[in-house]
Amino acid sequence: MTNPDIQESGAVRAPVFDAVCARADAASAAQTRLARTSGAERAALLLAVADALEAHAGDIAAANGEDMARARAEGMDAGKLDRLRFDEGRIRQSADGVRHVAALADPLGEVVRGYTLPNGLRLNQVRVPIGVIGMIYEARPNVTVDVASLCLKSGNAAILRGGHAAGGTNAATLAVVRAALAERGFDPALVDTVDDFGREGAAAMMEARGHIDLLVPRGGAGLIQAVVRNSKVPVIETGAGNVHIYVDRSGDLEKAIPIILNAKTQRVGVCNAAEKLLVHRDVADAFLPMCAQALASAGVAIRADGTAHRIIEETQIRGVDLAHATEEDWDTEYLAPIIGVRVVGSLDEAIAHINRHSTGHTEAIIAEDYSAVEEFTQRVDSAVVMVNASTRFTDGGVFGFGAELGISTQKMHARGPMGLREMTTTKWIGYGTGQVRA
Amino acid sequence: MTNPDIQESGAVRAPVFDAVCARADAASAAQTRLARTSGAERAALLLAVADALEAHAGDIAAANGEDMARARAEGMDAGKLDRLRFDEGRIRQSADGVRHVAALADPLGEVVRGYTLPNGLRLNQVRVPIGVIGMIYEARPNVTVDVASLCLKSGNAAILRGGHAAGGTNAATLAVVRAALAERGFDPALVDTVDDFGREGAAAMMEARGHIDLLVPRGGAGLIQAVVRNSKVPVIETGAGNVHIYVDRSGDLEKAIPIILNAKTQRVGVCNAAEKLLVHRDVADAFLPMCAQALASAGVAIRADGTAHRIIEETQIRGVDLAHATEEDWDTEYLAPIIGVRVVGSLDEAIAHINRHSTGHTEAIIAEDYSAVEEFTQRVDSAVVMVNASTRFTDGGVFGFGAELGISTQKMHARGPMGLREMTTTKWIGYGTGQVRA
Numbered sequence: 054m055t056n057p058d059i060q061e062s063g064a065v066r067a068p069v070f071d072a073v074c075a076r077a078d079a080a081s082a083a084q085t086r087l088a089r090t091s092g093a094e095r096a097a098l099l100l101a102v103a104d105a106l107e108a109h110a111g112d113i114a115a116a117n118g119e120d121m122a123r124a125r126a127e128g129m130d131a132g133k134l135d136r137l138r139f140d141e142g143r144i145r146q147s148a149d150g151v152r153h154v155a156a157l158a159d160p161l162g163e164v165v166r167g168y169t170l171p172n173g174l175r176l177n178q179v180r181v182p183i184g185v186i187g188m189i190y191e192a193r194p195n196v197t198v199d200v201a202s203l204c205l206k207s208g209n210a211a212i213l214r215g216g217h218a219a220g221g222t223n224a225a226t227l228a229v230v231r232a233a234l235a236e237r238g239f240d241p242a243l244v245d246t247v248d249d250f251g252r253e254g255a256a257a258m259m260e261a262r263g264h265i266d267l268l269v270p271r272g273g274a275g276l277i278q279a280v281v282r283n284s285k286v287p288v289i290e291t292g293a294g295n296v297h298i299y300v301d302r303s304g305d306l307e308k309a310i311p312i313i314l315n316a317k318t319q320r321v322g323v324c325n326a327a328e329k330l331l332v333h334r335d336v337a338d339a340f341l342p343m344c345a346q347a348l349a350s351a352g353v354a355i356r357a358d359g360t361a362h363r364i365i366e367e368t369q370i371r372g373v374d375l376a377h378a379t380e381e382d383w384d385t386e387y388l389a390p391i392i393g394v395r396v397v398g399s400l401d402e403a404i405a406h407i408n409r410h411s412t413g414h415t416e417a418i419i420a421e422d423y424s425a426v427e428e429f430t431q432r433v434d435s436a437v438v439m440v441n442a443s444t445r446f447t448d449g450g451v452f453g454f455g456a457e458l459g460i461s462t463q464k465m466h467a468r469g470p471m472g473l474r475e476m477t478t479t480k481w482i483g484y485g486t487g488q489v490r491a
Numbered sequence: 492m493t494n495p496d497i498q499e500s501g502a503v504r505a506p507v508f509d510a511v512c513a514r515a516d517a518a519s520a521a522q523t524r525l526a527r528t529s530g531a532e533r534a535a536l537l538l539a540v541a542d543a544l545e546a547h548a549g550d551i552a553a554a555n556g557e558d559m560a561r562a563r564a565e566g567m568d569a570g571k572l573d574r575l576r577f578d579e580g581r582i583r584q585s586a587d588g589v590r591h592v593a594a595l596a597d598p599l600g601e602v603v604r605g606y607t608l609p610n611g612l613r614l615n616q617v618r619v620p621i622g623v624i625g626m627i628y629e630a631r632p633n634v635t636v637d638v639a640s641l642c643l644k645s646g647n648a649a650i651l652r653g654g655h656a657a658g659g660t661n662a663a664t665l666a667v668v669r670a671a672l673a674e675r676g677f678d679p680a681l682v683d684t685v686d687d688f689g690r691e692g693a694a695a696m697m698e699a700r701g702h703i704d705l706l707v708p709r710g711g712a713g714l715i716q717a718v719v720r721n722s723k724v725p726v727i728e729t730g731a732g733n734v735h736i737y738v739d740r741s742g743d744l745e746k747a748i749p750i751i752l753n754a755k756t757q758r759v760g761v762c763n764a765a766e767k768l769l770v771h772r773d774v775a776d777a778f779l780p781m782c783a784q785a786l787a788s789a790g791v792a793i794r795a796d797g798t799a800h801r802i803i804e805e806t807q808i809r810g811v812d813l814a815h816a817t818e819e820d821w822d823t824e825y826l827a828p829i830i831g832v833r834v835v836g837s838l839d840e841a842i843a844h845i846n847r848h849s850t851g852h853t854e855a856i857i858a859e860d861y862s863a864v865e866e867f868t869q870r871v872d873s874a875v876v877m878v879n880a881s882t883r884f885t886d887g888g889v890f891g892f893g894a895e896l897g898i899s900t901q902k903m904h905a906r907g908p909m910g911l912r913e914m915t916t917t918k919w920i921g922y923g924t925g926q927v928r929a
Contacts, residue, residue, distance in 0.1 A: 085846075085870070085872075088869075089869060089870070168891070170884075170889065170890075170891070174880050174884060176890065178907075183902050183903075184872075184902065266902055267902075267903060282723075285720075287901070287903045289903075305925075308925045311925070311927050312925065312927055314927075315927035315928055316927075319927075319928055408523075430920045431526075431527060432523065432527070434523070434622075434918075435918070436918065436919060437918070437919040437920075437921065438918065438919070438920050438921070439920075439921040439923060440920070440921065440922050440923055441922075441923040441924055441925055441926075442612050442921050442922075442923025442924075442925070442926040442927075443926060443927045443928050445927070445928040446608075446612060446921060446926065446928060447919075451608065451928070452608075452614065452919075453606070453608070463725070464621050464622065464704055464705075464916035465621075465705065465725045465727075465903060465904045465916070466903045466904040468916050468917055468918065468919075469616075469917075469918075469919045478902035478903070478906050479906055479907075480872075480873070480874065480875070480876065480906065480907075481874060481875040481876070481885075481890075481906075481907045482868045482875075482876050482877075482878070483875065483876070483877040483878065483880050483884060484878050484879075484880075485877060485878055485879045485880025485881075486879055486880075487743075487746045487749070487750065487879055487880070488879075488880040488881060488884070489749050489750055489752075489753035489754075489757075489880075489881045489883070490753055490757055490881050490883040490884060490889070
């Protein structure tokens with residue numbers, strides 16, 4: 054596998070490794086001071102960053118224009134070009150996002166648990182920052198702003214490696230953020246980049262155990278797996294979604310269609326978009342023709358198993374793009390207007406299929422039967438399980454977290470959308486009066 | 492580094508890897524059923540396991556007698572022999588521990604957060620088991636029982652690799668636990684071992700990403716670092732403790748002595764035992780002579796920095812074992828009746844020394860000054876910070892968790908003593924009525 058943004062293996066040259074560690078260590082020193090600031094100070098800092106982004110929107114947009122022109126000349130596809138765009142309107146949106154994060158409750162200092170032991174020792178488990186968070190992401194300039202603001206709000210430092218295609222935009226954005234930090238008396242080392250080292254910078258981050266506390270990859274499956282496989286720094290696996298919707302025999306079929314269309318088509322290139330549809334055989338004959346019609350009208354191609362293929366084919370829907378699914382389809386995240394459709398004999402079969410093929414991101418059930426809902430929500434082993442609702446709701450913003458660092462598909466530390474709380478750890482403090490252990 | 496219990500690198504043979512994965516997969520299948528049992532069923536299961544351990548205490552103790560005889564013949568030291576001993580008295584204690592875990596509140600199903608979105612979608616974040624937990628530990632048979640009971644109580648399966656010296660004891664213990672599972676209609680695959688594959692079994696566990704969800708090493712620093720460095724399965728780093736006590740200039744010196752003695756000598760071979768003493772220079776002349784006297788009486792050797800060495804030497808304490816500390820001392824976990832002593836010029840210097848040399852386990856301050864306590868507790872970056880209390884309290888049992896899986900010294904997922912709650916993850920469930928994203 055080759056990835057344009059990270060060097061997977063091979064030697065990281067010592068000067069690069071040392072330079073990346075030095076930046077992480079400077080970030081860490083600055084972070085210990087940031088951790089001691091009040092929530093009000095950090096909120097005010099974020100408002101200043103937002104104002105600075107708006108004040109310099111022209112400069113950032115100009116840098117982005119150059120990135121866009123180069124990417125276009127290099128033949129970048131329309132979807133990626135759209136994600137790369139960071140024009141003045143989007144910069145203003147991004148600044149508003151920073152203001153939204155500024156207004157969120159301070160996650161630090163929360164007493165998660167607290168009680169007094171029989172010997173009188175008072176124990177408090179208190180929320181504290183993680184430290185230095187490394188982020189390796191693809192060419193989406195808004196992520197630079199999101200991560201910087203979430204890290205600063207939660208008392209963490211950030212070391213960033215953005216996609217090379219957004220290099221100019223990220224440099225311009227970081228210059229503005231760092232200048233805003235310095236102006237308010239904060240150390241600019243709190244938000245730093247390794248973009249100047251190219252792919253080797255990302256490889257160095259993955260080696261920097263003891264310097265970077267947590268590494269979060271955000272982007273396509275290739276990028277994420279490369280980081281998960283190679284990093285010596287603790288990683289949170291994010292994002293890949295092979296998202297299923299199951300229509301139970303008890304499902305309200307009228308309710309199902311808009312949910313499926315929304316989950317599949319509202320935005321096709323995102324991790325919470327539906328990729329697979331499982332339909333109980335008792336309702337397949339009634340449901341699949343109307344569903345296929347709706348999907349065809351929305352321009353969604355269908356990859357069907359034998360039974361589903363037969364039912365849809367017999368219906369002779371005008372304009373339907375129908376093909377037979379292969380075994381590979383069940384494990385594929387299309388990120389495109391394609392959906393895999395399979396008829397299952399039972400709720401058990403649906404759950405077994407999902408737990409075998411899902412990436413553990415989000416699944417949904419369309420059902421009116423209470424016991425079916427209970428079985429599905431309890432037994433499906435994914436970060437998020439929706440009942441009679443679109444899978445597109447799996448999102449830090451929608452969940453009320455403000456921006457999100459990413460969506461964790463692993464079970465350790467955080468699962469599902471990661472907001473401020475997921476960017477913290479805890480510390481136990483024991484207040485005693487001379488207690489010793491008997 | 493060589494470790495008798497795990498093979499660090501080199502090929503794991505395919506048949507061994509496949510066999511270990513097959514056991515983990517069987518454990519996983521059984522775990523999905525266990526996760527659906529009620530808390531009452533799991534508590535009753537634990538009581539049956541406790542009864543079975545007592546009923547077969549003779550068999551287990553006999554197997555342990557053979558392990559002990561072999562270890563003694565091979566020259567195992569007294570401390571390790573003591574940890575290896577699992578006689579009928581200790582087995583009964585262990586069974587009581589299982590009953591204690593049985594009586595704890597069920598961690599599963601807790602709604603960690605729950606709220607309704609503006610569109611009416613009801614979100615619940617619910618506590619669920621992690622899945623299959625792998626444990627690699629040294630020759631301490633009580634850990635086998637602790638881990639099995641904590642896993643079963645929290646709805647997880649366990650794959651165990653115990654120290655080779657306890658092989659016969661662990662096999663006898665597991666046979667009893669698995670028989671108790673089968674008798675109550677639970678799948679014995681829930682608690683399995685890879686001891687029959689020796690060191691290669693541990694190496695296979697570290698490779699079994701996707702089969703084992705979490706790997707926890709418990710034992711000496713060598714074992715832990717070998718697992719952290721080599722595992723492809725997510726690991727929680729546990730246990731190593733280079734524990735500091737700082738006596739502030741405001742400290743109550745009479746209070747300090749019993750705390751230091753307790754922390755250093757109550758049990759010298761454990762991770763929460765004090766290893767270093769930092770003393771503010773303003774009280775060094777008054778405190779160090781009385782402290783050195785107390786340590787000498789307790790048979791604790793002192794490795795002192797220049798200033799501390801001079802003060803203690805001048806006092807001419809009878810029987811004191813005094814030597815100059817080297818730079819290496821500050822990073823050493825002695826696990827022996829030795830303490831490193833250093834005089835510091837300020838609270839800042841103490842905090843900087845600790846954050847540089849500590850393993851992040853537990854530190855303590857002896858102080859009466861409010862601001863010194865605040866500074867120390869906020870700025871020391873360790874899992875547990877004690878004020879005027881012994882560091883020996885960092886323990887899952889003391890904290891009220893029942894038994895403990897280990898003490899996490901990392902920041903991801905869990906920090907400090909790990910009990911039932913730390914053996915869970917969460918799942919988001921969204922209850923809708925047809926919501927789609929605009």
